[in-house]
Amino acid sequence: MRDRPLSHExxxxxxxxxxxxxxxxxxxxxxxxxxxxxGGAGEPVAVEGIVGSEKVALFxxxxxxxxxxxLGFDVRVRPRGSRLLAEGADEADFVSPGSASASxxxxxxxGVTTEYQPFSTPMVLLSHGPVAExxxxxxxxxxxxxxxxxxxxxxxxxxxxxxxxxxxxxxxxVSSGNRNEVLVxxxxxxxxNSAAMYVVVLSYLLNDEEVVPPGDVDGELSATLSxxxxxxxxPPESSQQPFEQYRDLGAGHTxxxxxxxxxxxxxxxxxxxxxxxxxxxxxxxxxxxxxxVVPFTDTGDEVxxxxxxxxxxxxxxxxxxxxxxxTAHFRDLVDEHGLPVRVQVDDVVHSPTYEALEALLNDIxxxxxxxxxxxPVEEDGRTGRRGGGRE
Amino acid sequence: MRxxxxxxxxxxxxxxxxCTAEGGGGVFGGDRTLRVLAGSELADMxxxxxxxxERTGVRLELEYTGTLDGxxxxxxxxDAGVASEGGEPFDAVWFPSNRYLHLVDQERSLVxxxxxxxxxxxxxxxxxxxxxxxGWTDDDLVRGVTWGDVAEAVSEEGLTxxxxxxxxxxxxxxALIGAASAMADTGAALEAxxxxxxxxxxxxFFSGQxxxxxxSGWLMxxxxxxxxxxxxxxxxxxxxxxxxxxxAASGEGRPLALVYPEDGVVTADYPLTLLAGASDEAAxxxxxxxxxxxxxxxxxxxxxxxxxxxxxxxxxxEDFPDLVELPFPARREVVDDLVAAYFAELRRPSRTVYVxxxxxxxEGQRIGDLRTALVALTGADEGSLSERAQxxxxxxxxxxxxxxxxxxxxxxxxxxxxxxxxxRADLAAEVAALEAxGETAAYDAVAEAFxxxxxxxxxxxxxxxxxxxxxxxxxxxxxxxxxxxxxxxxSEVASVPVYxxxxxxxxxxxxxxLALVSGGRVFDARQMELERIFREIxxxx
Numbered sequence: 059m060r061d062r063p064l065s066h067e068x069x070x071x072x073x074x075x076x077x078x079x080x081x082x083x084x085x086x087x088x089x090x091x092x093x094x095x096x097g098g099a100g101e102p103v104a105v106e107g108i109v110g111s112e113k114v115a116l117f118x119x120x121x122x123x124x125x126x127x128x129l130g131f132d133v134r135v136r137p138r139g140s141r142l143l144a145e146g147a148d149e150a151d152f153v154s155p156g157s158a159s160a161s162x163x164x165x166x167x168x169g170v171t172t173e174y175q176p177f178s179t180p181m182v183l184l185s186h187g188p189v190a191e192x193x194x195x196x197x198x199x200x201x202x203x204x205x206x207x208x209x210x211x212x213x214x215x216x217x218x219x220x221x222x223x224x225x226x227x228x229x230x231x232v233s234s235g236n237r238n239e240v241l242v243x244x245x246x247x248x249x250x251n252s253a254a255m256y257v258v259v260l261s262y263l264l265n266d267e268e269v270v271p272p273g274d275v276d277g278e279l280s281a282t283l284s285x286x287x288x289x290x291x292x293p294p295e296s297s298q299q300p301f302e303q304y305r306d307l308g309a310g311h312t313x314x315x316x317x318x319x320x321x322x323x324x325x326x327x328x329x330x331x332x333x334x335x336x337x338x339x340x341x342x343x344x345x346x347x348x349x350x351v352v353p354f355t356d357t358g359d360e361v362x363x364x365x366x367x368x369x370x371x372x373x374x375x376x377x378x379x380x381x382x383x384x385t386a387h388f389r390d391l392v393d394e395h396g397l398p399v400r401v402q403v404d405d406v407v408h409s410p411t412y413e414a415l416e417a418l419l420n421d422i423x424x425x426x427x428x429x430x431x432x433x434p435v436e437e438d439g440r441t442g443r444r445g446g447g448r449e
Numbered sequence: 450m451r452x453x454x455x456x457x458x459x460x461x462x463x464x465x466x467x468c469t470a471e472g473g474g475g476v477f478g479g480d481r482t483l484r485v486l487a488g489s490e491l492a493d494m495x496x497x498x499x500x501x502x503e504r505t506g507v508r509l510e511l512e513y514t515g516t517l518d519g520x521x522x523x524x525x526x527x528d529a530g531v532a533s534e535g536g537e538p539f540d541a542v543w544f545p546s547n548r549y550l551h552l553v554d555q556e557r558s559l560v561x562x563x564x565x566x567x568x569x570x571x572x573x574x575x576x577x578x579x580x581x582x583x584g585w586t587d588d589d590l591v592r593g594v595t596w597g598d599v600a601e602a603v604s605e606e607g608l609t610x611x612x613x614x615x616x617x618x619x620x621x622x623x624a625l626i627g628a629a630s631a632m633a634d635t636g637a638a639l640e641a642x643x644x645x646x647x648x649x650x651x652x653x654f655f656s657g658q659x660x661x662x663x664x665s666g667w668l669m670x671x672x673x674x675x676x677x678x679x680x681x682x683x684x685x686x687x688x689x690x691x692x693x694x695x696x697a698a699s700g701e702g703r704p705l706a707l708v709y710p711e712d713g714v715v716t717a718d719y720p721l722t723l724l725a726g727a728s729d730e731a732a733x734x735x736x737x738x739x740x741x742x743x744x745x746x747x748x749x750x751x752x753x754x755x756x757x758x759x760x761x762x763x764x765x766x767e768d769f770p771d772l773v774e775l776p777f778p779a780r781r782e783v784v785d786d787l788v789a790a791y792f793a794e795l796r797r798p799s800r801t802v803y804v805x806x807x808x809x810x811x812e813g814q815r816i817g818d819l820r821t822a823l824v825a826l827t828g829a830d831e832g833s834l835s836e837r838a839q840x841x842x843x844x845x846x847x848x849x850x851x852x853x854x855x856x857x858x859x860x861x862x863x864x865x866x867x868x869x870x871x872x873r874a875d876l877a878a879e880v881a882a883l884e885a886x887g888e889t890a891a892y893d894a895v896a897e898a899f900x901x902x903x904x905x906x907x908x909x910x911x912x913x914x915x916x917x918x919x920x921x922x923x924x925x926x927x928x929x930x931x932x933x934x935x936x937x938x939x940s941e942v943a944s945v946p947v948y949x950x951x952x953x954x955x956x957x958x959x960x961x962x963l964a965l966v967s968g969g970r971v972f973d974a975r976q977m978e979l980e981r982i983f984r985e986i987x988x989x990x
Binding site for chain 2: 303
């Protein structure tokens, strides 16, 4: 939010205005001198970045902007969907994808060898107390000794395969009226990095616990994935909207959300806080969303370096809920706020290559366009465009 | 370099000081304005927005439209943008929901940013005494009732309700999606094929729909007026929770029990949406307005004044029950087909008498406009979803009753499924043959329309009369005489609304009276194309 003039009183102050102007002009001269002394290099150098939308809040944080300004940079970012990030990205000074495979693609496309990995965050599931208990009863969720929760994704896939409804879960903790299927709410797999991370993890499980190799897409696997997206209905474009709905609209609206751990931590630390009955669960397995910086210019390179090395920026990054390679920092934050967060996340899978993941996402994208009645076979021989519909 | 930087810094600071000393929000003393194409539901936000503009200095200039219509205009214009009344393109849109926009614009090329500012689910309001009869009672809100239970109450207990037109208004659209999803009961988003499977149940549900309207605000007003008039009252209304709560707070009419379908609702989330073509200045203003509207002050204001739910954790939402949200279809065809099925198969068909002035004053351009407007409604099944829904639908009955010195012989067209194209062509030919001449006996013709409807009455059609006249009624019965006759109408036509169209030198006051007495609404075609008005009226038939 931009600063607003404070006074709302009415005018009639032209004489005063003149005086104020003179004073402020003098202050301005002094101010510019002071800023120049401090920064040492005149106006900050403008740097433009293209980033996944989940990082806009970090880059637009006034403290982050102020620190960059102190260091001589005016960093401006534009959000772009993760799958469109690479195209024409070199018009900017740097690009910041949210996964290692997307980063690899950007570098290959533009022939860049440098890559910074300033921070990352594991994917998690967010739920509500009564829902988590019902999932515990169904042996999908479980509480560990340290009080943190695990979510067994393979068991979830079984539940979803049986089209289990929320009201079918054991116990009385979930509204008996909720006839919706037990489905994880995700973002749009056609545009969003968060949903792509969901595909990474589920494709691993559906491929007999092997990372999906490049090459022809397994039609059955992609049909299963497509259904898990399409059955949710129209998806949110980016990760912020469903998080806000999860936060504000209760368990009936969003019982179970696929999210970045950083979203939860940032909300818990900086507010507005997660709902009182919030339960954070670690999917097993999960995947890390690795946020990288791929520079195209010297200033872009400098931004990547500063995000990785500058202690003040790293403090702010941690406050936004991200993990850096300084684990003590994250641990301190978790302890200080008493967060139900695992400092050590073990069960982590690797992403398929960019091509393999993109092929899966393309197949899923096609399923949104089909009618859901019959899967048309494309002329190039791909088995894509599976309908996510029921048999 | 340094000099330029100083100069710029000075300029900025001087301007900032000018603002401060002047007070108020303007830059250079002039208010900044964001031009917004908005759903007509947002009309109740004016005080909230005025207070917000005081704080931010950015005024939202809202131009109202139906959600689907507005959505389609934005989508059809694409990069070119849609011009506001002032000629400048809109910077933003603000509809109760962007769901259809996102189905139409899968590429997300039209939207730069969207932020949900408040929410309100679409639920039932049922007259308390009726709710008690149905056993739908609880302390202050009703739970445990499903969409299927409502359908059952319609068929077994004769429950009737009002619901806005799904192709014109978002509340009706949401209710249609909600009813179909809940009855399909797959637990997942609605798919092609589901609607056909649960068609009979849906038709049963919609057989209770006794009132329709092109806007949810007018629907609520007319629902309340019917309560007061007594005889033709309906038992309930489907509308936003916020509209129902506002109605309750106004203390008018009989108290309503809010029935929240247990199997889920479709919630409007009112995303304030910056269009892709907006300027950098508009984008900055947008950011500022959004930040203010999400702040505690505006959020409390929204809850207190409009009864919508807040989206800020700072403002308590304890008074609002937790609801299940039904998944919204992911595919456009599913939605388009459902809306088409609603009009052609599921809803009660309409029976309309068009009472058309063909007196001498209509000669020339006016009769030409009338022909064009009516023939447009007989068109082929093409165009946008809302345009298609405005066409005469299968199962409908359309009667043309031209009048001049006296009513002409009426001609009725029944659009039987399977042979309706022929009926549409006949109707168009009849319209094209209308010629002007003679005096204006409008009220005799309206009385005749009622007796025609009374003869065909007793079935499940939703009936209405459209009266189009361009001048003073100078022949036959006067308005008082007509109103007297209307008081003695047989019960099956007693609640038939008359929709007068103001045209040429038509008498506005008399038309208002006629609309009010019959439960209709006046449409003003003096400043607008007659075709647009005739299309708009279709939302009320």
